[in-house]
Amino acid sequence: MPLDEESGRRELLRFVRRGAREGVLRGTFGNVSVRIGQRLIITPTASDYLRLRAGDLARVHLDGTVEEGRPSSELELHLAIYRRLPYAAAVWHDHAPFAVSAALVTDVVPIFTGEGHGLIGLDLPVAPYRPAGSAILATEAAELLQETGARACLLRNHGLCAVGRNLMEAYSCAIAADEASQHYLLTRGMQPQSLDQDEALRIQRSFGDYRMH
Numbered sequence: 001m002p003l004d005e006e007s008g009r010r011e012l013l014r015f016v017r018r019g020a021r022e023g024v025l026r027g028t029f030g031n032v033s034v035r036i037g038q039r040l041i042i043t044p045t046a047s048d049y050l051r052l053r054a055g056d057l058a059r060v061h062l063d064g065t066v067e068e069g070r071p072s073s074e075l076e077l078h079l080a081i082y083r084r085l086p087y088a089a090a091v092w093h094d095h096a097p098f099a100v101s102a103a104l105v106t107d108v109v110p111i112f113t114g115e116g117h118g119l120i121g122l123d124l125p126v127a128p129y130r131p132a133g134s135a136i137l138a139t140e141a142a143e144l145l146q147e148t149g150a151r152a153c154l155l156r157n158h159g160l161c162a163v164g165r166n167l168m169e170a171y172s173c174a175i176a177a178d179e180a181s182q183h184y185l186l187t188r189g190m191q192p193q194s195l196d197q198d199e200a201l202r203i204q205r206s207f208g209d210y211r212m213h
Ligand SMILES: [Zn+2]
Pocket: 030, 074, 093, 094, 095, 132, 158, 159
């Protein structure tokens, strides 16, 4: 069921607080949004996540008009993703350290686990470095997600972004992306065993029908 604005704000607060408590959102880094029809609710610039209130969240039309509040400086990334990916109802962006590290040494991070394939896709692509908050970063990351079909990508020298049909999916996908990066870094130079492609695709399909709420 689509969220109304009030429950969207509540859900968003619940997840950013959870992200802060679980160490996924550190300091004031990162930003999160949820789409409600033609609008999105997004965390404000320089958020103190544990102190954030529903009234601090910004509301922006998908055409880019800021209707209320002071949206995150990385608003463009969220807008570009919602405009290109019709299934997207939540976007999570953070600066997870394993994700940042893996993005420094490869263009594609392989995935080795079922949940990684289910949540993200066959592998985890890396977008080239572009300045944070820039339109080019937003466009290239959204295009990469669209072209590869992956539900998360790494942003070189910066962080990651993850997409979901709701906040639970986007949050889980962000964690899966950082974990896939950690698995890759720990096994790099060894001979890690991947799942075969048929099994990876089977798992991906099974997650396609399964909606985390
Ligand atoms: Zn960032």
